[in-house]
Amino acid sequence: MASVSSQPQFRYTQPPSKVLHLRNLPWECTEEELIELGKPFGKIVNTKCNVGANRNQAFIEFADLNQAIAMISYYASSSEPAQVRGKTVYLQYSNRQEIVNNKTTADVAGNVLLVTIEGQDARLVSIDVLHLVFSAFGFVHKITTFEKTAGFQALVQFSDAETATSAKGALDGRIIPRYLLSENISPCTLRITYSAHTDLSVKFQSHRSRDYTNPYLPVAPSAIDGSGQFNLGLDGKKLEPESNVLLASIENMQYAVTLDVLHMVFSAFGPVQKIAMFDKNGGLQALIQYPDVQTAVLAKDTLEGHCIYDGGFCKLHLSYSRHTDLSIKVFGKYNLLIVI
The missing domain is CATH 3.30.70.330 (RRM (RNA recognition motif) domain)
Known part of the structure; x- marks a missing residue:
């Protein structure tokens, strides 16, 4: 069989395999792009990206051999070559039957x-x-x-x-x-x-990605509500004025909630500076102070409506306090916890 070109799009003599070898890909082609290219032909169960000296080759593995054959056959007879980002991609059967490098x-x-x-x-x-x-x-x-x-x-x-x-x-x-x-x-x-990654690339704070080391990272438009406020919550509700101090109300208290319990729950989001607990209208409430607003927003969005204990016990209702720095001169029934 005559060669199509000096760089043939297919290796016709290679026996069929569930794994296809792709060449001439854009540099740092993503797994999502490989899946998008192959999914019309069947289910892709594994990939390996950015292989070869120029990182422009990849492997995709289909769930079934016939799916791989369908993709090769389609592009062998099509006048339009396989493309990723406008670049022609050369396909051939791999000499491997499964992708093992990722494992x-x-x-x-x-x-x-x-x-x-x-x-x-x-x-x-x-x-x-x-x-x-x-x-x-x-x-x-x-x-x-x-x-x-x-x-x-x-x-x-x-x-x-x-x-x-x-x-x-x-x-x-x-x-x-x-x-x-x-x-x-x-x-x-x-x-x-x-993962083989060592440093993730996060360009925007959003519902899909977060960089907790860079508070100045731009916020994706999808994470901003109609009023222009930074909204990382998933409920779509308009945000009240934000604060670094949260007001927590606790209902259905079948178990004791202590300063240590609150500190354990809220410190998962960042350093808790102060906690004050008090009784109001016959219920337990607390003020939790973080060093910045962003940490308080994250804690509120995650914990609102959740229960400290399984079974629906000690349910948290959170709002922002007008306070920014707790200063309690008279100690009541509960002590003030200050974390230095």
Whole structure:
């Protein structure tokens, strides 16, 4: 058979495989772009991007051999070549039957975790809930969330591999605590492996991505409501004037709520400077002071309406306080907790 060109689009003599080898891709082509190219022909179960000396090659693995054959056959007979970002992509069957490199990489401990959220309502798990879960093991630098063929996933970046390993060991296979999820969300399980990434690229603060190390990062338009306010909540409600101090009301108190309990819950979002507890109108309330407004916004959006204990006990209702710096001269029934 005559060669089509000096760089043929297909290697006709290679036996069919579920894995296709792609060449001449744009530099740093993403997994999303590969999936978009292949999904008309079937389900892609694995990918490997940015391989080769110029990082312009990749592999995609279909669930079924016939799906890979369909893609090769289509572009072999089509007058329009396969394209990504306007570049012609050359396709051929790979000499491998499955992509194994990604699995090998996942066994190497790193500071970034790949988290797959399993469950019927996995896509309803907010980035703030993930931040709360993983912050229990150390400072979380960045989080990005996305949807892949494997389901709803997230990348969680810690400062070092040791912290990431600690989080992975404790959370892999575990269910997200019930009190962190809305009542209408079914249980969700975390499946965790190591990612090959070491430093995630976050260009905007949004519902999909956060950089907790850079408070000056621009906010994506989708995270700003109609009044121009910064809104990281998911309920679409107009925000009240924000403050670095939250007012918490606690209902259905079947268990004791102490300063230590409140500190444990609220410090997951950042350093808590002060907490004041008091009785008002026959119920328990508390003021929680953070060093900045952004941390208070994150805590409020995540914890509003959630229960401290399973079973709907000690439900939190949060609003912003007009206070900015708590100063209590007379101690009442509860002490003031000051964290230096």
